[in-house]
Amino acid sequence: MHITRRNFFRFMGAAGASVAVRPPSVHAWQSQAPPDPFGCLVDLTRCVGCRKCEEACAKVNDLPEPERVNCQCTIFEKDRRPDDTSYTVINRYYTGTVDVFDKPVPTYAKVQCMHCQDPACVSACIVGALTKDDTGAVHYDVSKCIGCRYCMVACPFEIPAYEYYDPITPRVMKCTFCQERISKKGGLPGCAGICPTEALTFGRRQTLLGVARKRLKENPGSYIQHIYGEKEVGGTSWMYLSSVPFEEVNLPLLPDTPSPKLSETIQHSLFSYLWSPVLLFGVLGACMARFNRGNDQKQNNADKGGA
Numbered sequence: 001m002h003i004t005r006r007n008f009f010r011f012m013g014a015a016g017a018s019v020a021v022r023p024p025s026v027h028a029w030q031s032q033a034p035p036d037p038f039g040c041l042v043d044l045t046r047c048v049g050c051r052k053c054e055e056a057c058a059k060v061n062d063l064p065e066p067e068r069v070n071c072q073c074t075i076f077e078k079d080r081r082p083d084d085t086s087y088t089v090i091n092r093y094y095t096g097t098v099d100v101f102d103k104p105v106p107t108y109a110k111v112q113c114m115h116c117q118d119p120a121c122v123s124a125c126i127v128g129a130l131t132k133d134d135t136g137a138v139h140y141d142v143s144k145c146i147g148c149r150y151c152m153v154a155c156p157f158e159i160p161a162y163e164y165y166d167p168i169t170p171r172v173m174k175c176t177f178c179q180e181r182i183s184k185k186g187g188l189p190g191c192a193g194i195c196p197t198e199a200l201t202f203g204r205r206q207t208l209l210g211v212a213r214k215r216l217k218e219n220p221g222s223y224i225q226h227i228y229g230e231k232e233v234g235g236t237s238w239m240y241l242s243s244v245p246f247e248e249v250n251l252p253l254l255p256d257t258p259s260p261k262l263s264e265t266i267q268h269s270l271f272s273y274l275w276s277p278v279l280l281f282g283v284l285g286a287c288m289a290r291f292n293r294g295n296d297q298k299q300n301n302a303d304k305g306g307a
Contacts, residue, residue, distance in 0.1 A: 032132065039239060048199075080111075091109055093107045094106055107248075118260050128144055135177070
């Protein structure tokens with residue numbers, strides 16, 4: 001049988017349509033989170049803004065000394081974010097709370113990579129430079145990184161930073177959760193080990209959730225009745241307790257559904273058994289066939305008119 005270009009496109013259109021109406025066989029998305037990783041509970045009611053955690057983090061990770069490390073006044077006049085030179089920072093917020101003398105009471109909040117249970121950055125990385133390991137840390141392998149910065153776009157907390165000043169070997173920089181320290185028995189992240197007010201509690205995630213629930217139950221008037229990070233975006237290794245609404249200390253309101261659940265489900269659906277490309281060609285083929293049929297009809301009408 002002689003196959004013309006028109007018949008070929010018609011065939012592709014029919015093939016694409018047949019695949020489109022058949023429900024694809026796609027495995028349901030499954031969480032890749034470790035069962036009970038390490039975590040850290042941040043109690044904002046105990047934080048006094050001493051910035052010892054910033055100092056310890058810089059020392060442990062060989063980063064530059066924090067800006068104005070001995071100044072606790074003017075440094076808080078600007079809202080800071082972790083960057084390529086500092087993995088964690090403390091910010092001060094006035095949320096309307098006052099003391100018995102009607103003086104505004106500040107709330108201090110620590111910011112760092114949240115080390116999500118199902119990290120969006122890991123899902124977005126196309127070369128596997130970011131991985132979630134059994135300790136709970138989201139680990140970065142600089143030898144695999146190609147500098148695409150998809151992780152920066154994907155992160156719901158806007159944490160990963162990039163070494164823009166280094167044009168030759170730039171890296172994505174973020175809190176490492178002191179992975180090498182905690183992988184050894186008894187090791188603590190630098191920030192958790194130095195906190196003088198015990199605002200940071202390090203341990204297994206499920207144990208920390210128990211500690212947090214106990215504090216909420218025993219001191220209901222001192223806390224917002226919510227553990228931030230227990231369920232947000234599927235849960236995070238860093239969790240927070242606060243006496244003020246979390247959005248007022250720059251912790252974003254996020255859904256409980258892990259970010260990769262939607263994106264990976266769409267990807268798997270589109271590319272299962274390569275039906276997506278076939279459908280694409282089928283649609284294009286159908287469009288071409290319809291276009292050619294219209295041209296043929298116009299040509300036939302013209303021929304009849306000329307006759």
